[in-house]
Amino acid sequence: MTDAQYVASRRPLWCGVAALFTDGRGRVVLEDVDYRPTCLLPGGGIDTGEAPSQAIAREVHEELGLTRRFSSVLAVDWIPPGTPGYPPGFPGEAIYVFDGGTLTEDDLAHVRLPGREITGVRRIEPALLPRHMDPAxxxxxxAALRARINGAAPAILEDGRPLAPTPLDDLQVLRTPRKPQLWRWHTSHPVPVELPVRQAWGWLFADDGRVLVLIGQDTGSACLPGGTVEPADHGDPARTLRREAWEEARVRISDAHFLGYLHDETGGRPCARARYAAQITGWQPPRRDEATGQTYTRLLATPEQAAELFDWGDETADQLAAVHTAREKLGLPAPIPRPLTELPPGQLSEGSAAR
Incomplete structure (x- = not known):
């Protein structure tokens, strides 16, 4: 076979690029376009002779007026021939999804749309993407957003489905809308007397400096261990955390250290939602939480990975700073970024775990 014959024998293939941008609350930035009823990520086709990183930089500048460099691919997706919505003879397409990072409010204020095709920009809660985009x-x-949180190699997708699903994929994390918790963060201690502490949540550290995140198996929703202060806790939120850590996650913890509180003024009933830090000292296999009927999958994540699963807004950075200060006081190492993993099986006696 000659070179010309070999080139002629190769199957033609479309190649495209997209950028995953989020805002400060973790909402995904989508474009409204005038040529289809559903929204798209910023992006488009790769021109002849153009590298994917050049193509996405060009597309983002043309569509949003933003100048960016792109060096991280979150996912590569294969769209098979015959996919509905494509013209006859569509040969299939490989799409590179680049990480656009977080757009600040100032960045978004500087978005400039072209005179055609792109008619608007919207920010969408991840779980609501299927309402605004076509299914694929x-x-x-x-999948790209989960790959960003997971922090591993790019996800290889076929028609939007990962070939090697991570725990975040298996649990379909972010399929349920997150509850906004946009309350002001305070590090003062104690909590003002006039402000009742209604809940206590904990940043519970493993020996490697990562923290425990609970994922509801029925919902894919994330939470930190903790819950409502009950009469049996005798007004002690730290005792609440110890009890809830056992009931929800079957983990035993060290003495809890107060980090701060969130001042919740919703519903006309101001209250404090306290945050603590403690070290995990042991655990047993998970069970259904009798209070909620929920069974949780226990994942270990860096504090930054954990925060990406919540909608905490501008107060996130200050809370993370307090978390890392507590980690240092506990004598634990700074966690090495790595994919989220399940808490491994462990053994404790019932009596010691429940104290």
Whole structure:
């Protein structure tokens, strides 16, 4: 076979690029376009002779007026021939999804739309992407977002579905809308007397400096261990955390250290939602939480990975700073970024774990 014959024998293939941007609350930035009823991630086709990183930089500048460099690919998706919505003879397409990072409010204020095709920009809660995008595009965007949080190699997708699912994929994390918790963070101690402490949540550290995040198996929703202060806790939120850590996650913890509190003024009933830090000292296999009927999968994540699963807004950075200060006081190492993993099996006696 000659070189010319070999080139002629190669199957033609479309190649495209997209950028996953989020705002400060973790909402995904989508474009409204005038040529289809659903939204898209910023991006487009790769021109002849153009590298994917050049293509996405060009597309983002043309569509949003933003100048960016792109060096991290979150996912590569294969769209098979015959996919609905494509023209006859569509040969299939490989799409590179780049990490656009977080756009600040100032960045978003400087977005400039072209005179055609792109008619608007919206920010969408991840779980609501299927309402705004066609199914395959929504799957791709969610898979790319989970890959960003997971922090491993790019996800390889086929029609938006990962070939090697991570725990975040298996649990379909972010399929349920997150509850906004946009309350002001305070590090003062004690909590003002006039402000009742209604809940206590904990940043519970493993020996490697990562923290425990609970994922509801029925919902894919994330939470930190903790819950409502009950009469049996005798007004002690730290005791609440110890009890809830056992009931929800079957983990035993060291003495809890107060980090601060969130001042919740919703519903006309101001209260404090306290945050503590403690070290995990042991655990047993998970069980159904009798209070909620929920069974949780226990994942270990860096504090930064954990924060990406919540909608905490501008107060996130200050809370993370307090978390790392507590980690240092506990004598634990700074966690090495790595994919989220399940808490491994462990053994404790019932009596010691419940104290």
């Amino acid at each position: 595009n929504a799957r791709r965007a969610l």
